[in-house]
Amino acid sequence: MSNQTALIVDDEPDIRSLLEITLGRMGITTYTAADLSSARALLEEHKPQLCLTDMNLPDGNGIELVQWIQQHSPSTPVAVITAYGSMDTAIESLKAGAFDFVSKPVELPRLRELVNSALKLSEPKVQKTTEADNPGLLLGNSPELRKLRNQTRKLARSQAPVFISGESGSGKELVARMIHLQGPRAEAPFVAVNCGAIPSELMESEFFGHKKGSFTGAVENKVGLFRSADGGTLFLDEVADLPLAMQVKLLRAIQEKAVRPVGDTKEIPVDIRVLSATHKNLPELVLSGDFRQDLFYRINVIELAVPALRERRDDIPLLAEHILERIAGEYECDPATLTSAAIDRLKSYDFPGNVRELENILERAFTLCDEDRIDAGDLHLGGAVAQGSAARGPGNGGGELSDLVPEGEIDLEDYLETIERQAIEKALEATRWNKTAAAKRLGISFRAMRYRLKKLGME
Structure with a gap:
């Protein structure tokens, strides 16, 4: 191994020796200190790539050393050795x-894991553009966005659980992904799960896996989300939607760093970093008894607030340009540009659905605008879309709409897609599959035609 160095700070000679031997076998050169003052001197002299410190030292405590390193050598990762069961100290x-x-x-295997992760942070970064360098939809030059990107970069260096708060559509999963990609676990899996989308009776099996035959329908072994994320990051989106019974099991899995698959008798260790998010007010849910306080403290070691889009209106033009370029790439068309009136209209809109709503608005406008220019009217913000023209669409030969809608329950999305597909097929057949002529016949732009063909899988 290369000349990696670590500082061990502990006033117990036996523990210092154990750590020295363990790190020595990993090819790491170690320096040791029995108190804070000598630790500071060694840190300044040798600039080690990692520091391991005990919590209780003769002239102070480990947290003082963490704070000192944060000020004087912020790029040196420091891990704290805590007494068994003192979770509050670990969180502090x-x-x-x-x-x-x-x-x-x-536990030596756990120590080796930790040391390897910490040393990855000290490795010189290869100068190449990676996914982690791409801000994606975290684009913007507003003070709010710059602060968010800095916090994301800083939190990526830690293994602390992060709770990401923010409104729906503001980009919480994107923030979680950036924390993962910029940290030492970037090469390992990033597993995102929407806690509100899993039926409660399947939750334990989805999270922890199950053994074949453990219940009706368990026809083979299942790994589960925790083990799928082993070595990487598990992102629990909409964590407030977890039922109380599942909150208890989740807390135990996070505390023990192990899971027990349904139908199994033994626990399986997992090494994951937990990031979580919700648009709901978790402290309020804790007060009302709908969310366990102990789980809240465990997942909310550090809170990161994602600003709403209306709080950073100056970022909208840059974001919009990025989104329109991506849409153009997806539909293999030239990018559309926004007129200054359209940009002003977007900047004056409140975006209750945040970035996700901006994406939807621009995608719709992109397919409906003329000649690659999106004007304020193409955005259809506020006020109903002209319904008369929509109702009198091509092919609706004055028949009563109620005659066309089947009786009983229907899946509206599927039903509308079927009608759209049939209308397009009819127009294409009538024009001998000339897409330009078919678009004209349907009263839509060629781009809108391309978009619909791609969306319906009819290319």
């Missing part, structure tokens, strides 16, 4: 800026 150290913690008695 993470909030102070510790990379991670390990409990006494120190």
Whole structure:
């Protein structure tokens, strides 16, 4: 291994020796200190790539050292060794800026895992553009966005659980993904799960897996989300939607760093970083008894607030340009540009659905605008879309609409897609599959035709 170095700070000679031997076998050169003052001197002299410190030291505590390193050598990851079961101390150290913690008695496999992760942070970055360098929809030059990107970069260096708060559509999953991609777990899986989308009776099996035959329908072994994310990051979106019974099991899995698949007798260790998010007010749910306080403290070690789009209106033109370029790429068309009137209209709109709503508005406008220019009227913001023209669409030969809608329950999306598909097929057949002529016949632009063909899988 290369000349990697670590500083071990502990006033117990036995523990210092154990850590020295373990790190020595990993090819790491170690320096040792028995107190804070000598630790500071060694840190300034040798600039090690990692620091491991005990919590209780003769002249202070580990958190003081974490804070000192944050000020004087912020690029040095520091892990804290805590007494068994003292979770509050571990959380306090993470909030102070510790990379991670390990409990006494120190489990050597867990220590090696931690050391390897920490050293990845010290590796010189290869100069190439990676997914982590692409801000995606975290684009913008507003102070709010710059602050968010800086916080994301800083949190990526830690292993602390992060709770991401923000309105629906503001980009919470994107923030979680950026934390993962910029950290030492970037090469491992990023598994995102919407907690509100899993039926409660399947939740335990989805999270922790199951053994074949453990219940009706369990025809084979299932790994589960926790083990799928092993070595990487598990992102729990809409975590407020978890039922109380599942909250207890989730807390245990996070605390023990292990899961027990349904129908199994033994626990399987997992190494994951947990990030979570919801648009709901979690502190309120804790007060009302709908969310467990102990789980809230565990997942909310550090809170990161994602600003709403209306709080950073100056970022809208840049975001819109990026979204329109992406849409043009997807539909293999030339990008459309926004007129200054359209930009002003967007900047004056409140975006209750945030960035996700901006994407939907622009995608719709892109397919309906003329000649690659989107004007304010193409955005259809506020006020109903002219319904008369829509109702008198081509092919609706004055028949009563109620005659066309089947009786009983229908899946509206599927039903409308079927009608759209039939109308397009009819127009294409009538024009011998000339897409330009078919678009004209349907009263839509060629681009709108391309968009619909792609959306319906009819290309």
